[in-house]
Every structure is written in C-alpha cells, then in structure tokens.
Amino acid sequence: MLNKYPLWKNALIVLVLLVCGLYAAPNLFPDDYAVQLSGTRESNVVNQPLLDQMTEVLQQANISVKGEELTEQGGLIRFKDSRTQLEAKEVISRTLGDKYIVALNLAPTTPEWLRSIGAGPMKLGLDLRGGVHFLLEVDMVSAVAQRLDVYVSEIKTKLRTEKLRYRSVEHREDGSLELKFSAADVRDRAATLLRKDYSEFLINTEDRDDAFYLSITLVESKVREIEDYAIKQNLTTLRNRVNELGVAEPLVQRQGRNRIVVQLPGIQDAAAAKRIIGKTANLEFRLEAKTDAPRVTTETYEFRNENREATLEKDVIITGSSVSNAQSSFDENGQPQVNITLDAKGGQLMNRTTRNAIKRRMAVLFVEHKSRTLSETVDGEQVTKRIPYVEKKIISLATIQSVLGNQFRITGLDSATESSELALLLRAGALAAPIYFVEERTVGPSLGEQNIELGMMSVQIGFALVLLFMLAYYRVFGLLANIALTLNLVMLLAVMSILSATLTLPGIAGIVLTVGMAVDANVLIFSRIREELKNGMPPQSAINAGFDRAFSTIFDANITTLLAAVILFAMGSGPVKGFAITLSVGILTSMFTAIMVTRMLVNLTYGGRTLKKLSI
Amino acid sequence: MTTEKIYNFMGLRKIAAAFSITLLLISVGSLAVNGLKFGLDFTGGSLIEVGYQQEPDLNGIRDKLKNAGYEDAIVQTFGSPVDILIRMGVAHDPKLGDMVLQTLQSGETQELTLRRNEYVGAQVGEELREQGGLGMLLALFMVMVYVAFRFQLKFSIGAVTALAHDVLIVLGFFSVLQLDFDLTVLAAILAVIGYSLNDTIVVSDRIRENFRRMRKSEPIEIMNVSLSQTLGRTLVTSLTTLLVLVALAVFGGEMIFGFAVALLVGVFIGTYSSIYVAANILIMLGICKEDLIPPEKPDGDEIDEMP
Numbered sequence: 001m002l003n004k005y006p007l008w009k010n011a012l013i014v015l016v017l018l019v020c021g022l023y024a025a026p027n028l029f030p031d032d033y034a035v036q037l038s039g040t041r042e043s044n045v046v047n048q049p050l051l052d053q054m055t056e057v058l059q060q061a062n063i064s065v066k067g068e069e070l071t072e073q074g075g076l077i078r079f080k081d082s083r084t085q086l087e088a089k090e091v092i093s094r095t096l097g098d099k100y101i102v103a104l105n106l107a108p109t110t111p112e113w114l115r116s117i118g119a120g121p122m123k124l125g126l127d128l129r130g131g132v133h134f135l136l137e138v139d140m141v142s143a144v145a146q147r148l149d150v151y152v153s154e155i156k157t158k159l160r161t162e163k164l165r166y167r168s169v170e171h172r173e174d175g176s177l178e179l180k181f182s183a184a185d186v187r188d189r190a191a192t193l194l195r196k197d198y199s200e201f202l203i204n205t206e207d208r209d210d211a212f213y214l215s216i217t218l219v220e221s222k223v224r225e226i227e228d229y230a231i232k233q234n235l236t237t238l239r240n241r242v243n244e245l246g247v248a249e250p251l252v253q254r255q256g257r258n259r260i261v262v263q264l265p266g267i268q269d270a271a272a273a274k275r276i277i278g279k280t281a282n283l284e285f286r287l288e289a290k291t292d293a294p295r296v297t298t299e300t301y302e303f304r305n306e307n308r309e310a311t312l313e314k315d316v317i318i319t320g321s322s323v324s325n326a327q328s329s330f331d332e333n334g335q336p337q338v339n340i341t342l343d344a345k346g347g348q349l350m351n352r353t354t355r356n357a358i359k360r361r362m363a364v365l366f367v368e369h370k371s372r373t374l375s376e377t378v379d380g381e382q383v384t385k386r387i388p389y390v391e392k393k394i395i396s397l398a399t400i401q402s403v404l405g406n407q408f409r410i411t412g413l414d415s416a417t418e419s420s421e422l423a424l425l426l427r428a429g430a431l432a433a434p435i436y437f438v439e440e441r442t443v444g445p446s447l448g449e450q451n452i453e454l455g456m457m458s459v460q461i462g463f464a465l466v467l468l469f470m471l472a473y474y475r476v477f478g479l480l481a482n483i484a485l486t487l488n489l490v491m492l493l494a495v496m497s498i499l500s501a502t503l504t505l506p507g508i509a510g511i512v513l514t515v516g517m518a519v520d521a522n523v524l525i526f527s528r529i530r531e532e533l534k535n536g537m538p539p540q541s542a543i544n545a546g547f548d549r550a551f552s553t554i555f556d557a558n559i560t561t562l563l564a565a566v567i568l569f570a571m572g573s574g575p576v577k578g579f580a581i582t583l584s585v586g587i588l589t590s591m592f593t594a595i596m597v598t599r600m601l602v603n604l605t606y607g608g609r610t611l612k613k614l615s616i
Numbered sequence: 617m618t619t620e621k622i623y624n625f626m627g628l629r630k631i632a633a634a635f636s637i638t639l640l641l642i643s644v645g646s647l648a649v650n651g652l653k654f655g656l657d658f659t660g661g662s663l664i665e666v667g668y669q670q671e672p673d674l675n676g677i678r679d680k681l682k683n684a685g686y687e688d689a690i691v692q693t694f695g696s697p698v699d700i701l702i703r704m705g706v707a708h709d710p711k712l713g714d715m716v717l718q719t720l721q722s723g724e725t726q727e728l729t730l731r732r733n734e735y736v737g738a739q740v741g742e743e744l745r746e747q748g749g750l751g752m753l754l755a756l757f758m759v760m761v762y763v764a765f766r767f768q769l770k771f772s773i774g775a776v777t778a779l780a781h782d783v784l785i786v787l788g789f790f791s792v793l794q795l796d797f798d799l800t801v802l803a804a805i806l807a808v809i810g811y812s813l814n815d816t817i818v819v820s821d822r823i824r825e826n827f828r829r830m831r832k833s834e835p836i837e838i839m840n841v842s843l844s845q846t847l848g849r850t851l852v853t854s855l856t857t858l859l860v861l862v863a864l865a866v867f868g869g870e871m872i873f874g875f876a877v878a879l880l881v882g883v884f885i886g887t888y889s890s891i892y893v894a895a896n897i898l899i900m901l902g903i904c905k906e907d908l909i910p911p912e913k914p915d916g917d918e919i920d921e922m923p
Contacts, residue, residue: 127871135740271714438737442713446667447731454869461867462860469856506800509872512864513807513879516857517814520849523856524818527849553821556766557814563762564755564810568803571751576803583807 002540003607005600013600016592017487020494026114026121027493031106032066033085035092038074038101046074046100054092061091078107082445103247104266122497123249124265125504125578126441128455130448131265132273135439136238138258143230143433144175144223151216152177155194164190167211177216187212227258230433238262241277241424260435266445276424278437283320283426284365285350286312287357288397304366304393305414312363312394317353322346326426328419336419337411340426347406354404363397364410455508462512463489470519474526476615480601481522481594488518488586488593495585504578514586520557521594525550530616539611547599554595558587625843625891626836629899632892636781643788650791655798655874658745660738662704664716665731671697677720684719695870699731748802755809756780767820768907774897775816778889782812786882800875808882811857815850815890822846823898827908835903839895847891854887 005013037046037054051068054077058065065088066078077092079085085104093102106129110120126133148171155177159166167180181187184207191203191214200222206213218226231254238260242250251263267273289298289311300311325341342350354362368391396412413419466485470478492514496503529546537545562584569580606614656663674691677700681689686704694701702716713733721728756776764772786805790797822842830838861883865876 135737137737437735438740440733440735442730442733444665444667444729444731446729447665451869451871454867455872458860458864458867462863465859465863466856469859473852505871506803506875509800509864509868509875512860512868513857516860517811517853519856520814520853523849523852527846527852530848531845553818556821557817560759560762560813560817561810563758564806564813567751567755567758568806571747576799579800579803579807583810 003543003603005603005607010600010604013596017491017597020487020491022114022117022494023119023498024490024494026108026110026119027497029109029111029121031121032078032109033080033082034076034078034105034107035085035089036071036074036076036103036105037092037096038103044100046070051075051077054095057095058088058091061087063088063091076105076107082449101245103245105249106266120497120500122493122503123500124448124452125502125507126263126265126443126448127505128448128452128503129265130443130445131263131267132443133264133439133441134262134274134277134437135255136260136262136278136435137438138227138231138234138260139434139436140227140230140258141175144218144226145171146433147226148175148177148218155179158193158197159190162190162193164193166190175217179214179216181212181214184212187214190214231258231260234433234435235260238277240427245273245276247273259438274437274440276421278435282367283323284367284392285317285319286315286363286365287317287353288361288363289313290360301363301365301392301394303397304395305412310363310394310397312365317362318342318346318349320426322349323426326423328416328423330416331409331411335411336413336416337409338413338419338423338426339409340407342406344406350404350406350408354400354402358400358402361397361399363394365392366395367392451505455505459508459512459515463515466515466519470522474616476605477522477526477529477602480598480605481519481526483601484522484593484598485515485518487597488590489515491589491593492582492586495589496582499581499585501581501585502578506576507578507582510579510582510586514582514590517561518586518590518594521550521554521590522598524554525594525598526616529614533614533616539606539614542614543602543606547595551595554591558591562587622840622844623847624840626839626895626899629892629896633896636889636893639785639788640781643784643791646788646791647784650794652787652791652797653794654741654745655796655801656703656734656736656741657799658741658748658797660736660741662712663732663734664702664704664713665694665733666700666702666717666720667729667731668698668700669726669728672700674700677702680719680722681716686716686719699870744799752783752806752809755806759809759813763817763820767824770898770901770903770907771820771824771894773901774894775813775820777897778816778886778893779809779812781889781893782808782882782885785885786878789881790878795877796874798874800872801878804875804878804882807879808886811879811883812886812889815853815886816894818849819843819846819890819894823895823903824908827903827905831905835899839899843891843895850887850890854883857883 037050039045048070051070054075055065055068058077063084064080066080068075068077070076077088079088089102089104096102108115108120114120152169152171156166156169159169164186165182166186167182168178170178170180172178179187179190181190187205191205194201194214194216195203200219202217202219204215206215235252235254239250239252242252242262242264245264245267247264247267249265251261253261255261262277264273293311293313297314298311299314300309302309322342322345323340324343324346327339329337329339331337396410398411410422413422463485467482470481470485472478474481489511492511501507525546528550529542532542532545533539565580565584565587569577569584674693678689678691681691681702688705690703692701693699704712712735713730717728717730756779759779760772760776763775783805786808789795790801795801819842822845823839826833826838826842826845827835830841833841858880861876861880865873865880868876
C-alpha cells in the first residue's frame with residue numbers, strides 16, 4: 001500500500017525517539033549549587049558527624065541548606081543558589097581550616113534510575129558557568145637543554161672511566177654539545193665509543209686551531225621524545241596541583257605540540273589559581289661553603305626576604321623531586337614552617353651528607369623559573385619578547401643540629417600563606433620544564449548566568465517564530481514538520497548529552513541556527529509535493545514522489561554543510577568547537593527527523609486511504 | 617510541463633554580475649585599505665569587563681586608569697551602560713584583572729564586579745589568524761572536490777565562486793563598518809560557507825535534473841525554470857533562518873551579536889548568490905547538456921522521461 005510504513009519501521013523510529021527522550025531528560029533537572037569537602041590527608045576523613053556539624057554551623061550563620069550527602073570523593077552540601085553557595089564556602093573554610101579542601105561544585109539532581117542507565121545532563125562551558133581557562137606553553141628549549149646538561153655529565157664520566165683525556169665538554173647555545181680533545185686518535189676512539197653507546201647522537205668531527213673536536217647533536221626523534229616526556233611530566237604535575245586546588249571537574253589536556261589547556265569551572269579566585277598552577281618552583285638543598293673552599297666550587301646567592309648573601313657549595317644534596325610529602329604547620333613560637341618527608345633515596349643522600357656536616361649550615365634554595373616580557377619596536381612593528389630566566393634565592397640557612405634523615409622541617413618563611421603554598425608545591429611535584437601563560441580567560445559567575453538566560457531566551461523566541469511560520473505556511477504538513485522539529489531538538493540534546501559534549505554560548509547559537517536550517521529538508525520535501533500536485537499527480541503519489549525526489553538533494557546539501565562543520569571542529573578551540581559539534585550533530589539529527597520522522601507522521605495522517613486534496 | 621510561473625532571472629544576469637562585482641570591489645578595497653578590526657582573539661592583549669551598579673562616567677574611568685599607569689587602556693560600554701569593557705595591550709600581569717578592579721573601586725561607593733578577564737598572547741593570536749585563513753581555504757577546497765565529484769567541474773567552479781563571493785562580502789561588511797572580528801565571527805563565516813553551499817547545491821541539483829529532462833531547451837531557459845522552481849524553497853528556508861538569526865541578534869546579548877550579524881549578512885548574500893552567482897558562472901562557462909547527461913545510459917531510457 002502506498003505511504004504506509006511497515007510496523008517494524010514505525011516501531012524502530014518510535015524506539016529511537018523514546019531512547020533519545022530518556023537521554024535528553026536529565027537536562028530538565030538543573031544542577032544544584034553545592035560545596036564539596038574532602039580531606040587533605042588520609043587521616044582527615046569526611047564523615048556524617050562532620051557533615052552534620054557543618055550543617056549546624058551553616059544554620060547558625062543563617063544559611064539555608066538544601067541537603068547533605070556522603071560521596072566517594074567526600075561530602076557534598078547542597079544550596080539553592082550560587083550566592084548562598086559562596087557564603088557557605090566562606091563559612092565552611094573558616095571553620096575547617098586547611099585540613100580539608102573546600103571546593104565549589106555543581107551536584108547533579110538527575111534521578112537515580114536515569115543515572116543508572118548512564119544518562120546525565122550536558123556540561124556547561126566556562127562561558128555559561130563561570131570559571132577560568134588557561135593556555136600554557138611549555139618551554140621546550142629548556143626541556144631539551146636540561147636533558148643535554150645531563151648528557152654532559154654522563155659523557156664526562158664515561159670518558160674518564162675509559163681513560164680518554166678530553167680538554168672540555170661544552171653545551172653550546174645552538175643546542176649541540178662540543179667535545180674538545182688534544183689528540184686526534186683519542187678523539188676518534190671517543191667518537192667510536194659514543195656512537196656505540198648513544199644511538200640518538202649525530203656525531204661530527206672537526207679539526208681547527210690545533211685542536212680536535214666532536215660536535216654532537218640529537219636526532220629529531222630523540223628531541224621529540226624529550227618534548228613528549230616534558231609535556232607528560234608537566235601534565236601530571238599540573239593535574240596534581242589542580243587536584244590540590246580542589247576544583248570539581250577540572251580539565252588538564254595537551255593541545256598541539258607544546259601547549260597545555262587547563263580549565264577550572266566555577267573557580268572564583270583566578271589569581272590564586274594562576275599563582276599555584278604557574279609556579280615552576282623547585283627546591284635545592286645545599287651545604288654552606290667552607291671559608292677556605294676554592295672559588296670554582298662555590299656560588300653566592302641572595303636571601304629571599306633579607307638583604308644579605310651567603311656562599312654555598314655548587315653540589316646539590318637533593319632537589320625538591322625527592323620530597324614525598326610536605327605539610328605546613330606552626331613551630332613552638334607560632335612561626336610558619338613546612339614539615340618535609342623525603343623518599344628513601346633522598347633520605348639516604350641527606351643522611352650521608354649531614355653525617356659529616358654537623359654544626360655546618362644547610363641552605364634551602366628556592367628556584368623559580370620566571371620570564372619578563374619586553375616590548376621593542378622592530379621595523380616599525382611592536383614586537384613582544386619573552387626572556388626566560390631562573391631566579392634562585394635562599395629561603396633558609398640553618399645549622400644542622402643532628403644527622404637528618406627522612407623527616408625534617410624548613411623554617412624562616414614569611415607567612416602562613418607562603419608556607420602552605422610551598423608545602424602544596426612540594427607535594428604536587430616540580431615541573432619538568434618551565435611553563436608560561438599564553439592565554440587566560442576568566443568568566444565571572446554573573447556573566448555566565450546572564451549568558452545562559454539570553455541564550456535560552458533567543459532559542460525559545462527563534463523556535464517559536466519558526467513554528468508559527470511553518471504552521472501558517474504549510475498548515476497540517478507544517479504542524480507535522482513542527483512536531484519533527486521539536487523531536488529534532490530533543491534528539492540533539494540527547495546526542496550531545498550522550499557524547500557528554502560541553503554546551504557553550506556559541507553552542508547555543510548553533511542550536512538556534514540548526515532550528516532555522518533543520519526545516520530546510522522539510523521545506524524541500526513539501527515544495528516538491530506541492531509541485532507534483534500542481535503537475536496533476538494524485539495526492540498519495542505526490543507525497544511519495546516528493547519524499548523520493550527531495551532525498552538526494554537533501555543528502556548532498558547536508559553532507560557539504562557537514563564538511564564545513566568538521567573543518568570548523570578541527571581548527572577551532574573551546575567555544576567554537578562547541579558550535580561545530582552542535583552544528584554537526586544538528587545536521588545529522590535533522591536529516592533523521594525531517595526524512596524519517598516526518599514521513600512516519602505523514603503516513604500515519606494520510607497514508608493508506610483515498611485522498612482528494614492535501615493540506616499543504 | 618509546470619504551471620508555475622517562470623521568472624526571467626537570467627535576463628538580469630548582466631546587472632547582477634555588475635552588482636556582485638561592485639560589492640566585491642568595495643569589499644576587497646576596504647579590506648586592503650581599512651583591513652579588519654580584529655578582536656582580542658586574533659591580536660592578543662588583555663580585556664577586562666567590569667559590572668557597575670549605576671551608570672558610571674566613562675571619562676572618570678579613563679582618568680583613573682591613566683593615573684594608575686594604564687596608559688593604553690581603551691574604555692567603552694558593552695551592551696548596557698553599566699557594563700564596562702577595558703582593553704589593553706599585550707604586556708600583562710597575572711593579577712591585572714584584580715588590580716584594575718581595585719583601581720576602579722577606590723573612591724567608588726557602589727560595589728563593582730569583575731565579569732570577565734581575558735588575556736591572549738600575541739603569538740596565540742597570530743597562529744589563530746593563520747589557522748582561520750587556512751581553515752577557510754581548506755573548507756572551500758574540500759567543497760570544490762566534493763561538488764566536482766558529485767556533480768561536475770563547472771558546477772564546482774560555480775559553487776566555489778559563489779562561496780568566495782559570500783565570504784568576501786561578509787568580510788567586507790565587517791571591514792567597512794569596522795565591526796569587531798573575533799573567533800565567533802570566524803565561526804559564523806564558516807557557517808555561512810555551509811549555509812550558502814546548501815542553497816547552491818539545491819539549485820544546482822535542480823539545474824542538473826532539468827538539463828536531463830528538458831533536452832530541447834536553451835541553457836538560459838533551463839536556468840530560469842530551475843531557479844523559479846526552487847525559488848519558493850529558497851525563500852522559505854532563508855526566511856526561517858533569518859527569523860532565528862534576528863531572534864539571536866536581538867535577544868542573544870552582546871557576546872554573540874557579531875556572530876548573529878555575520879550570519880544575517882551571510883544568509884542574505886548567500887541566498888542572492890545561489891540564484892545569481894552560481895547560475896551566472898555556469899552560463900559563462902558554457903554549461904550544456906553534454907556536460908550532464910550520463911554517457912553510459914542508453915538513449916531510449918531518457919526519451920521516455922521527456923515531457
């Protein structure tokens with residue numbers, strides 16, 4: 001029979017729509033504003049009594065609590081709006097101190113049975129929710145330089161053990177190593193040895209000025225490997241630091257060859273976050289130089305907080321990377337201090353060194369990678385240059401009273417803030433290579449709320465206008481198209497939720513645009529049907545011909561639009577990506593609803609009976 | 617064969633060509649002379665948005681910032697008079713947003729809020745500009761390949777010319793009016809490529825179909841018939857899209873205003889170009905039946921389909 005879908009086809013379409021409805025449903029339950037509690041240490045557990053106590057404290061402060069619950073990550077207290085949430089966070093952090101991490105969070109309100117099938121609402125992007133976005137660039141030149149420094153000492157040791165006398169091993173500025181020898185045969189033997197042991201070296205020989213040289217550069221694949229390692233190391237460190245900040249749903253991700261994106265939704269104090277994330281601090285523990293020590297084995301550094309200097313040995317006992325735990329606290333006199341625990345190897349080294357150095361003084365050097373930006377005019381154009389430099393300053397110089405082992409403490413810090421930040425940085429590890437901020441975006445929560453409001457309003461108004469127009473222009477067919485268009489919106493939400501895509505402001509714009517363009521397929525079909533009717537075709541055949549003939553046009557037109565959307569996705573960043581996703585998903589779902597769903601509705605309305613005329 | 621009225625679109629093709637060329641010359645000229653007013657995304661720099669409770673005095677804000685040492689600050693309202701946008705050069709301090717807020721708050725009785733604080737490094741902006749241009753060229757190239765494959769080379773040239781025409785005119789529009797060109801506008805232009813292409817394909821599809829069906833007719837006549845047949849659809853789709861875009865431009869807020877405007881202009885031009893530019897190019901390239909009739913089909917089949 002003409003214009004009848006077989007039962008299985010109808011059933012399949014209805015099934016697809018039902019499943020989509022189910023997965024789109026969580027978006028009807030807006031997230032609660034919540035405060036999340038978790039312990040900074042294993043011993044600080046979040047339990048029911050603690051939650052009850054907090055609720056009581058909040059009630060005393062006249063802050064109404066919507067609910068509390070224990071989760072895998074700790075405790076969650078819910079509030080009715082963001083203002084209450086902010087006030088509550090203040091109160092809770094003041095009460096609990098730094099034993100617990102108190103973070104702003106959004107708690108899902110999706111019913112349990114929906115969550116059990118993996119359904120959840122779409123995530124909101126930073127522009128809708130507020131928060132910070134950082135783009136960091138890892139300094140690859142210094143990552144490679146650091147590795148080359150390690151090679152220099154390895155090569156020296158190797159040549160010494162093989163009794164090959166060299167005059168110097170130098171790390172040159174262009175990223176190559178230069179070895180200088182007095183005799184050609186020694187140089188050649190060294191070259192053979194190094195070629196055998198290091199497949200990653202490209203070794204060239206050179207003779208000039210009565211000396212014999214080997215110049216060593218790294219092969220490209222090795223450079224890549226070092227860079228990859230540096231990025232991975234930095235990613236891990238940044239993740240640790242972000243976790244220490246206690247942000248819910250943070251994003252730390254590599255982007256391109258040398259960049260890292262960090263997104264912290266819902267965070268208020270961007271400056272503090274930036275200070276902690278961007279710090280490329282490390283510590284070096286060194287002995288103070290004896291007064292009779294030769295000049296070449298010592299270095300002089302300034303103190304960080306005082307206007308004096310001290311001369312230290314060049315040899316480093318241990319660095320911050322040996323630190324396995326660090327906690328800030330106060331000493332007997334109420335001065336801030338950091339208690340440090342070292343790993344086994346670090347403890348041994350510390351023990352061995354301090355055994356022979358009792359009553360000598362040990363310095364803690366604070367090493368920070370910084371950069372200054374210089375603006376200069378080159379060829380009439382303003383060019384900014386970043387000049388990286390390393391700043392090393394002494395934060396404490398104390399007499400070693402007894403042999404130090406795995407545990408000891410650093411005193412002489414400025415404030416409690418400084419000691420807790422230092423402890424945090426030591427815990428979270430050092431960065432493998434310095435990083436710089438190349439992009440930052442902070443969106444305040446009020447702007448986020450306003451963006452959602454405006455975005456939603458324009459979706460509703462645009463949608464309503466299109467529905468009215470279609471109804472007026474195509475009557476019954478317009479009504480069917482409107483049902484399909486509404487279902488298209490549901491499917492779009494469902495697919496985006498399933499992909500756990502992030503909804504951004506341009507993403508909302510994409511939805512609006514999809515609504516406008518999704519009717520295109522219906523318009524194509526309907527105008528074909530009208531045309532066939534005018535040509536004198538009977539209604540049932542006209543419907544059939546209309547759908548059939550429009551199909552290839554719809555297909556071609558949508559595939560090409562999809563091409564543009566895919567390119568947009570590949571090259572876009574953040575919010576623009578959101579737009580590309582909505583557009584692509586919208587194109588696909590609109591093809592389904594405009595062709596299959598509308599056909600089903602038309603068939604159910606008109607199919608299988610004799611018609612004199614169509615309401616189109 | 618059809619009772620629908622046939623409009624003589626192609627009768628106007630010389631005038632349309634002159635119109636298009638004029639618009640293109642204005643656009644390219646303005647792009648060459650004025651260039652685009654690139655937003656923060658592409659130039660790099662800092663942007664701070666501060667929310668006031670009552671309408672502030674802009675000159676007062678400017679003086680305050682100047683006195684605090686922010687010589688290069690550009691101050692303007694953003695959307696509403698209580699919403700102030702401050703732009704600065706690339707040199708940046710991590711706490712810039714907070715420091716500016718502090719500067720403005722001093723001596724002010726109302727409470728200010730930091731709504732937005734953005735910083736984009738000069739290099740990132742430059743890369744984005746390159747990527748954006750490259751992305752657009754890539755999109756055009758892919759489209760050309762696809763259309764050449766699905767239709768025919770002459771259609772492909774027509775479609776890509778129409779797209780380049782639309783993109784240049786939207787860019788020209790932003791250049792002439794010196795509107796802010798940011799990342800969302802670039803996204804809108806790529807969406808315009810998608811939209812305009814959609815239109816062009818629909819028209820081309822009908823032209824191809826009619827070339828196969830109406831064998832005795834002249835190309836110009838076939839064009840007119842095809843354009844008239846698709847006119848209804850072209851107008852309805854453009855209208856619905858324009859409806860939602862107007863909603864977006866009016867109610868969507870300042871952040872996506874540029875996006876909505878770029879698309880509005882793009883949809884207008886895209887609709888026009890799929891009628892006049894693509895079809896016009898096809899005529900100029902001397903499209904004929906031989907280009908479109910599949911050679912492998914035996915003639916007998918086709919005769920049956922003739923009206």
